[in-house]
Amino acid sequence: MSAVKGLFSGRIAVESLMPYPRMLDKDRATLAMMVEAIDGFLTPQGADFKRWDRQGAQPPEFIQGLRDLGLFGLIIPEEFGGIGLSNAGYARILSQTSRHDSSVSLTIGAHSSIGMKGLLLFGTADQKARYLPRLASGEMIAAFCLTESGSGSDAASIRTHAERNPDGSWTLSGEKIWITNGGIADLYTVFARTPAADGKITAFIVEAAWPGVSHGRHEDKMGIRASSTTTVNFDQVRVPPGNVLDEAGKGFKVAMAILNNGRTGLGGGAVGGMKALLALATAQAKERHQFGHPIGEYDLIREKIAQMTLDCFAAESVVWMVAHYIDSGVEDYSTEAAISKVFASEAMQRTAYEALQIAGGSGFMRDHPYEQAVRDSRILTIFEGTNEVLRLYIALSGLKELGRSFGDLRAAIDDIFNHPIKGFGVLGDYAEKRLTQATGIGRDRISTQTPPALRAASEIYERYTLELAKACDFVLRRHGKAIADRQFELKRIADLAIDLFVGLCVLSRAAGLVDEPAKAAPAIAMANMFAEQAKRRMAGTIRRITRNEDEAVRALAAYVLEQGGYPWDVI
Numbered sequence: 001m002s003a004v005k006g007l008f009s010g011r012i013a014v015e016s017l018m019p020y021p022r023m024l025d026k027d028r029a030t031l032a033m034m035v036e037a038i039d040g041f042l043t044p045q046g047a048d049f050k051r052w053d054r055q056g057a058q059p060p061e062f063i064q065g066l067r068d069l070g071l072f073g074l075i076i077p078e079e080f081g082g083i084g085l086s087n088a089g090y091a092r093i094l095s096q097t098s099r100h101d102s103s104v105s106l107t108i109g110a111h112s113s114i115g116m117k118g119l120l121l122f123g124t125a126d127q128k129a130r131y132l133p134r135l136a137s138g139e140m141i142a143a144f145c146l147t148e149s150g151s152g153s154d155a156a157s158i159r160t161h162a163e164r165n166p167d168g169s170w171t172l173s174g175e176k177i178w179i180t181n182g183g184i185a186d187l188y189t190v191f192a193r194t195p196a197a198d199g200k201i202t203a204f205i206v207e208a209a210w211p212g213v214s215h216g217r218h219e220d221k222m223g224i225r226a227s228s229t230t231t232v233n234f235d236q237v238r239v240p241p242g243n244v245l246d247e248a249g250k251g252f253k254v255a256m257a258i259l260n261n262g263r264t265g266l267g268g269g270a271v272g273g274m275k276a277l278l279a280l281a282t283a284q285a286k287e288r289h290q291f292g293h294p295i296g297e298y299d300l301i302r303e304k305i306a307q308m309t310l311d312c313f314a315a316e317s318v319v320w321m322v323a324h325y326i327d328s329g330v331e332d333y334s335t336e337a338a339i340s341k342v343f344a345s346e347a348m349q350r351t352a353y354e355a356l357q358i359a360g361g362s363g364f365m366r367d368h369p370y371e372q373a374v375r376d377s378r379i380l381t382i383f384e385g386t387n388e389v390l391r392l393y394i395a396l397s398g399l400k401e402l403g404r405s406f407g408d409l410r411a412a413i414d415d416i417f418n419h420p421i422k423g424f425g426v427l428g429d430y431a432e433k434r435l436t437q438a439t440g441i442g443r444d445r446i447s448t449q450t451p452p453a454l455r456a457a458s459e460i461y462e463r464y465t466l467e468l469a470k471a472c473d474f475v476l477r478r479h480g481k482a483i484a485d486r487q488f489e490l491k492r493i494a495d496l497a498i499d500l501f502v503g504l505c506v507l508s509r510a511a512g513l514v515d516e517p518a519k520a521a522p523a524i525a526m527a528n529m530f531a532e533q534a535k536r537r538m539a540g541t542i543r544r545i546t547r548n549e550d551e552a553v554r555a556l557a558a559y560v561l562e563q564g565g566y567p568w569d570v571i
């Protein structure tokens with residue numbers, strides 16, 4: 001079972017969390033070489049990144065440089081000419097490119113994380129042979145085309161459509177918006193509505209050079225301005241039968257699998273951005289003197305540096321835990337991946353905000369890098385699933401699993417007279433779970449596996465895992481199936497799951513560092529800090545499950561919506 005889904009029923013799957021995984025040996029040597037080559041190529045271009053941010057485009061010679069470095073073939077197997085990095089190795093590369101410029105990571109990430117990921121996950125041997133070598137070399141750049149003007153978070157409502165022709169080919173029409181790499185891509189993974197007989201949504205591989213494919217102008221964006229974002233139009237495009245990804249009608253599943261599998265790219269990028277900001281912020285805190293001292297000597301600045309470091313360590317711990325789940329063949333990791341995206345994106349935004357604050361007025365000036373970091377990181381909580389929708393997903397996916405055991409319970413009761421042994425078995429499990437939730441007896445112990453310095457932190461997670469299970473039990477009993485529409489409750493459940501899973505990843509990572517004297521003490525301190533902060537947040541969240549002002553919040557929002565805005569004045 002997925003580690004997070006286990007938490008919803010009060011279980012800490014210690015075997016999925018400890019020991020903290022290590023980067024594969026085969027990737028380590030490649031990564032060391034690539035990191036050096038990336039720094040060698042990108043470091044001298046610092047001024048260019050600033051200029052391209054203003055101009056809003058990366059020049060073709062720069063994209064060629066990315067090709068020459070092999071950055072379009074990172075996750076493509078070596079047999080197709082790629083580098084064959086693991087998910088963990090790939091995320092590490094994106095963290096390196098993000099230290100220099102977010103738009104660079106986006107160009108590479110939109111290609112690998114989502115643009116051509118469908119071919120890797122679902123492509124036939126023929127599709128792979130036709131496209132992967134050209135994608136690996138960067139001769140073809142890929143993009144992912146799901147969003148439309150009327151269909152953002154509600155991806156299932158797309159209008160782009162495709163009809164099957166008598167010869168088996170398809171005719172595809174519609175317009176996609178805000179497509180990253182839209183203006184430079186040669187290959188699009190396109191999602192379209194298909195007639196009921198073929199299922200609802202189908203994924204197609206479409207070449208940009210085919211008649212009827214065109215793209216709009218480069219969007220003028222707030223951040224990640226140099227990365228290409230355009231509309232992509234499909235006007236009666238003929239798609240050969242061999243270019244359907246997976247089966248017709250399975251497109252929604254394909255889209256979600258791609259997004260889930262690609263989340264560590266975004267997370268890795270966010271971690272790299274945080275590391276770059278920490279380097280800038282520490283230099284600033286040491287160099288800038290006010291009131292006769294470096295500002296880094298003041299507690300309120302130290303508090304920011306410490307929190308930024310903790311956020312970065314926590315994001316890194318959860319992103320690479322998820323990457324290793326994917327690499328080791330864990331099948332059900334979508335909830336963990338969603339948590340890593342939500343946490344890493346918000347941590348990056350907090351870090352960008354605080355780094356700018358440490359720089360004071362200089363941070364606001366465009367000749368310093370902070371304002372761009374704030375602008376660039378703003379997108380992270382919006383694309384690849386908004387954090388609101390992902391929180392709903394995190395809660396609902398865990399509750400669904402629990403509801404299934406409620407369903408099992410009902411089935412068991414129905415079944416008990418026909419198959420007493422089977423029926424009583426399920427009831428026995430359920431009763432044990434309830435007893436554990438109520439008393440804590442028989443609860444999973446991670447504290448027995450962690451060093452003494454982390455026992456107290458471990459016990460916090462043990463206790464709040466039971467609290468999460470109790471909270472789930474409570475909301476399911478109170479709302480039944482209607483829980484799907486109770487967003488305040490779902491957000492609270494998701495926030496508990498996020499704190500628990502991220503905290504457990506931090507704990508596991510710190511426990512794994514105890515034998516490395518130089519790193520152990522600060523890592524243990526961070527794990528304890530995270531646990532204490534998480535405990536305070538979780539305690540508040542649990543309280544608000546029963547004591548809250550939800551009705552007042554709903555009513556106030558309804559009033560303001562009805563008024564069309566803020567209706568008061570002081571005149």
Ligand SMILES: Cc1cc2nc3c(=O)[nH]c(=O)nc-3n(C[C@H](O)[C@H](O)[C@H](O)COP(=O)(O)OP(=O)(O)OC[C@H]3O[C@@H](n4cnc5c(N)ncnc54)[C@H](O)[C@@H]3O)c2cc1C
Nearest residue numbers: 144145146147152153178179180382383384385386388389
């Ligand atoms: C720079 C950029 C690059 C992008 N790149 C790509 C790309 O390469 N490929 C691609 O297909 N798409 C891409 N997108 C689109 C992106 O994925 C969408 O913007 C995103 O999915 C959100 O959709 P939306 O913007 O229509 O917002 P909406 O879905 O309209 O959401 C608006 C707000 O309502 C909230 N909301 C929506 N539904 C609910 C709900 N049920 N409950 C509570 N709150 C809700 C959202 O969280 C959000 O805060 C990109 C967007 C941008 C800005």
